[in-house]
Amino acid sequence: MRQPSHLGTLAMAALVWASVGLTQPAHAVNAPDGAPNPTASSVNEDLLFRQAPTIGGRVSIPDAKAANLIQPQGREWRDFRESWLPWIGGLAILGMIAALALFYFTRGRIRLEHSEESGRKLLRFNGFERFTHWMTATCFIVLGLSGLNYIFGKRLLMPLIGPDAFAALSQWAKYAHVYLAWPFMLGVVFMLVVWVRDNIPNRIDVQWIRQGGGFLGDQHPHAERFNAGQKVVFWMVIGFGFAMSATGLVMLFPFAATDINGMQIVQGVHALIGVVFIAAILAHIYIGSLGMEGAYDAMGSGEVDLAWAKVHHDLWVKEQLAKTASGPQLGRGQVPAE
Amino acid sequence: MKAFAxxxxxxxxxxVGASFLLGAxxxxxxxxFxxxxAxxxxxxxxxxxxxxxxxxxGPADGHKATTGS
Structure with missing residues (x-):
């Protein structure tokens, strides 16, 4: 009969020692009479966490997620969601509102100068462009309000309207958030397709920024169809829009792309981008309505005064007038200015 | 205004279309599961x-039996 080698014996002994060492609790505690204390020497949470980042069990249903018992990252996510996120969101949004109010009460509304009114209109945004803008904008407002309800609703709204009304409102807000996300995503794609060509940054934008968009100095800086400030808004909407879409899709189809830890991270990213997005769009809404006289007309009726366009987007006006003397951009029988 | 509407x-x-598609x-x-x-x-x-x-x-608590002696 063949004898096992010394090396094999040593290996077996080491394996047995290691397996015994791993299965024994780190500190076996005995009762005062010397008998083992079954509670103190049993497997505990600390010991389990030394072996794996989560504690799970076994389930017989096809939902493997149900086996998850303790996931410590969930506590960090809850802390972030319940303490940091409301503060970050509140500061971002209220800070922007305060900054806009300060600007309004110190600088006032940017009025049209007399020289910016000629009475002759120029088509700035066609019907499809306005449709795209308003579809995305209306969805954004509902998404923003229903999204803020996730963060602030139970703190601000529920004490005012009561738990039953808040529950019903939140249910409908959730439906609106989930389903209006689709036309919003479509709108962001439309915006990219329709306006990307006119939003490529160039040297003219650098000059526009150097002159503070007309705030520094006496002259309006040159600008094409969109000035540098508008280009920043466009790329912000595209960047944040796609980021919100990607993170939102991950949450719309839970656990299809990632595990519970990934879902929590994605939710945090979605919420953080969301509050910054809302704060930035507040500035866009301000400058497009209350902040600048005549700015709303561009997206309202689609037409702007030719003289205004010459002041604020002189290079674009030249380009439009050079294209054709009776093209579609000068509708309703109007004639070009020169 | 027309474009907005x-x-x-x-x-x-x-x-609404998305709700039907996703719901289906x-x-x-x-x-x-x-x-x-299981x-x-x-x-x-x-x-x-x-x-x-x-x-x-079976009947829930509080349900009165309809048959009896």
Missing amino acids: VAVLAAVALA NQKYAYEA STSG RVSHPGTNLVGPRWTGDVT
């Missing part, structure tokens, strides 16, 4: 019945 209508129509591809947990060996309760029921007798079709 059309945009709002389109957004609502797309949202969704299953309740009791449908998705039940097997021949049952996930239908909402409103449990595995032991309303009187914990194992009879899931």
Whole structure:
């Protein structure tokens, strides 16, 4: 009969020692009479966490997620969601509102100068462009309000309207958030397709920024169809829009792309981008309505005064007038200015 | 104004369409995760019945029997 080698014996002994060492609790505690204390020497949470980042069990249903018992990252996510996120969101949004109010009460509304009114209109945004803008904008407002309800609703709204009304409102807000996300995503794609060509940054934008968009100095800086400030808004909407879409899709189809830890991270990213997005769009809404006289007309009726366009987007006006003397951009029988 | 109205209508129509499409591809947990060996309760029921007798079709507490001597 063949004898096992010394090396094999040593290996077996080491394996047995290691397996015994791993299965024994780190500190076996005995009762005062010397008998083992079954509670103190049993497997505990600390010991389990030394072996794996989560504690799970076994389930017989096809939902493997149900086996998850303790996931410590969930506590960090809850802390972030319940303490940091409301503060970050509140500061971002209220800070922007305060900054806009300060600007309004110190600088006032940017009025049209007399020289910016000629009475002759120029088509700035066609019907499809306005449709795209308003579809995305209306969805954004509902998404923003229903999204803020996730963060602030139970703190601000529920004490005012009561738990039953808040529950019903939140249910409908959730439906609106989930389903209006689709036309919003479509709108962001439309915006990219329709306006990307006119939003490529160039040297003219650098000059526009150097002159503070007309705030520094006496002259309006040159600008094409969109000035540098508008280009920043466009790329912000595209960047944040796609980021919100990607993170939102991950949450719309839970656990299809990632595990519970990934879902929590994605939710945090979605919420953080969301509050910054809302704060930035507040500035866009301000400058497009209350902040600048005549700015709303561009997206309202689609037409702007030719003289205004010459002041604020002189290079674009030249380009439009050079294209054709009776093209579609000068509708309703109007004639070009020169 | 016309573009705004059309945009709002389109957004609502797309949202309703999305709700039907997504709803058609969704299953309740009791449908998705039940097997021949493990049952996930239908909402409103449990595995032991309303009187914990194992009879899931039995009458709930407070239900008065219609037959009697």
